[in-house]
Amino acid sequence: MRECFEVRDTDVGGRIGELTVPRADVTVETPALLPVINPNLDTISPRRLADEFGAEILITNSYIIHGTDDVREQALEDGLHDLLDFPGAIMTDSGSFQLSEYGEIDVTTEEILEFQHAIGSDIATPVDIPTPPDVSRERAEDELATTQERLEIADEIDTGEMLVSAPVQGSTYPDLREAAGRHADGTDLDVFPVGAVVPLMNDYRYDDMIDAVAAAKRGLGADAPVHLFGAGHPMMFALAAAMGCDLFDSAAYALYARDDRYLTVRGTRHLEDLEYLPCSCPVCTTHSPEDLRALPDDAREEALAAHNLHVTFEEIRRIKQAIRAGNLLELVEQRARAHPTMLDGYRTLLDHAAHLERADPVSKGAFFYTSHESARRPEVLRHHQRLDRLSVPDSLFLTEGDAAGGDEFDESWRVEPPFGPFPRALSKSYPLTAEVPDRTDRAALAAAADGVARLVDSNPDTEITLGHTGWPADVLETLPDHVELIDLTADRA
């Protein structure tokens, strides 16, 4: 059990956790947002982040602090908490991203961690190599080896109460990401950033981002707090949280504000394109778009940054509430419609249903079927797996709705898309209490047929008859040949 992190509640891969940060003497509830603070330019002061937005943790860049003389001196003298005037936890980034952009810096892992310790960081980051996507396998392996050496060095250093993060690299090679996750999990380091996903997010490659996170998660234990490094847009937080990300950082709130960009969970808008403000935050309920456009540059940047932070923290609260209520995937269903690339991300998340199923609670409020994608949810997979273990009689009638089978069968079970068959006694248990649309769809019927096929395959000696209501021919064709079919709509007509 990792001492600094405790999972309190789960839904799909998402979890409510507590990250204990001993050096700051605070406990941060996750999923958490870490606003990125540039000590040279703060649009919204760290004190306001804590008081007005409820920020429990922030992240700042030790490379910038190191490189700015007066800031460095003050940080060394008074510490980051005083310098920034922030009462919560402070994480420092090593600056490896700047490193990769501006060329190597010539310092050792010891020096890097020592400096972060000296300025009073609560969670430090070693200098890793953020390998970009799509590089050669050789380069990805070489750079990962270097990152891993540095993590091993970091693991040996006594950092006192300061936590240390262990970035998980591996570019777009899932097996390398998984191996990197396993290696990092084997150290005594504390927080696990999935590194170098910013280029994927910048290119809207949410599918590849999900695969990278999923691979890292397979290597990491369930008790490892995972940081999606550089994830700034609230549109994709629910998706990433459902895959098991616990910490998000956002520089976007401030960077976007500088360019008059307005964040929403449906995407980014330019202030000049807004005729109405689709938000109820304190900024948007006291300003019209024209009001905002008329503000002086500094005030406008501050107002937009405040709005951007409000929607970002709001989404974090919405995600936490969804995890508590057990409807995180229903939130993801909505967010997946923000952009076709988000749909790709959701479809990719569902590729990992078997992995997600392991942590998903056995019972929740109600399963809502709200799209073709819902047919691939972990709960459907779990029900199909359970079909192998149910005992069946010699002859069995499977049917939609309440229609019973008469005397010719030993038993009659219900068939409900997308789950497939189940004994009527299970009707009252999750997920079979699902709310489904009146207008079903082919994906639900196909998943139900998969369930029937699975039951048939596990019970080759049982005579199985399916009473269906006009299922399409190509769905029925997926059933084993010896399943007897009765079209109940034909009966009724």
Add this chain to the structure above:
Amino acid sequence: MRECFEVRDTDVGGRIGELTVPRADVTVETPALLPVINPNLDTISPRRLADEFGAEILITNSYIIHGTDDVREQALEDGLHDLLDFPGAIMTDSGSFQLSEYGEIDVTTEEILEFQHAIGSDIATPVDIPTPPDVSRERAEDELATTQERLEIADEIDTGEMLVSAPVQGSTYPDLREAAGRHADGTDLDVFPVGAVVPLMNDYRYDDMIDAVAAAKRGLGADAPVHLFGAGHPMMFALAAAMGCDLFDSAAYALYARDDRYLTVRGTRHLEDLEYLPCSCPVCTTHSPEDLRALPDDAREEALAAHNLHVTFEEIRRIKQAIRAGNLLELVEQRARAHPTMLDGYRTLLDHAAHLERADPVSKGAFFYTSHESARRPEVLRHHQRLDRLSVPDSLFLTEGDAAGGDEFDESWRVEPPFGPFPRALSKSYPLTAEVPDRTDRAALAAAADGVARLVDSNPDTEITLGHTGWPADVLETLPDHVELIDLTADRA
């Protein structure tokens, strides 16, 4: 052209309009929310509705005013604007809903309208018969006849500057709703409530609600302002707006607050079930759920009512912005995932794609394909209709992506799911600039195949070859026999 209403912008069936209310001397921008005010109990005062929430119009019940002696006297003496202290437009409901619940009241249409005029209503409502869903056809017809008689009487009365609404009834009979719409449109009355949909909404029958609105809209002209009478939940506003509803009223904000219910666009939550507040409104950014639970009853009700109003007005602004930006259906896509019954509503909306297509703008920002349902959007239908009018050469190669056909064909066109084939010259025009997921789906391929089939049917003498990338057999089977097929993935392998 109806004088009191002007449509400024459209998207799908949704529109930004201006409702001129001469007696109040105000112009109300639609879609608009009319908070319902009970003059005997106001949780949030009308003055606050105007100043804090930007309400331009509200609705109150003349039956309650009539039945409460001191309120009636004050209304008759000083007028509703003074009584309620509201600077915007005031609509009055006739009380036909109470009538249907508590038995007949013995007044004439003249008296009803005269009373509403006397108390200073800006938009009055005659007493119609709100026929519930699923009644016998005979009853629906009889009651509709009575409603229509009363509308004809109302049409004859000189009401001065006061606007008068013409409720559209007809129960769950689409042809009656359509006829009722046509009849109402033939009068000189001003505003058109789709009546008696509350029982449908109470039962989450959003599919049947959409069919009722669609039928009424077929009868009404495009210039008729349509009021979805009794629509209180912001979850379904975008769906209803996309079908062409312009006015919504909400008693829910106050009624729900009384029961500690918290509105969200994803559904209703009980305050006791909330551990986090998924909202950034002035209430939710200054209170935790525990803070709210600890408030005295009156203050809690007021705080919840204020939150409920904030999310409701926020959704109206979001819908307006979506109409301006031309992405209303993308908002509906998200809202459709709030509940399986909302998905039914969206699937039903798409049944009316041919009707919606007529008002939908020819060009917008970008078409986002975000679900299987997207394949049924009006833009896809319009492209298929256009295929009949394109001139084609003697031999034509259709292919996904950029692959060209070589010399053996006269021309090579692109095929893009869900649209189907088009000449490459159209690639830069809406909707063919669509953003589509990398991971396409069967619905998109099936729609593309429909497009191919349509082109083939319109051009029986052209030799058409389709180069596809592994389309499923049952999709390919829907193509006419004489289409030549080439599987390009087989080629590449």
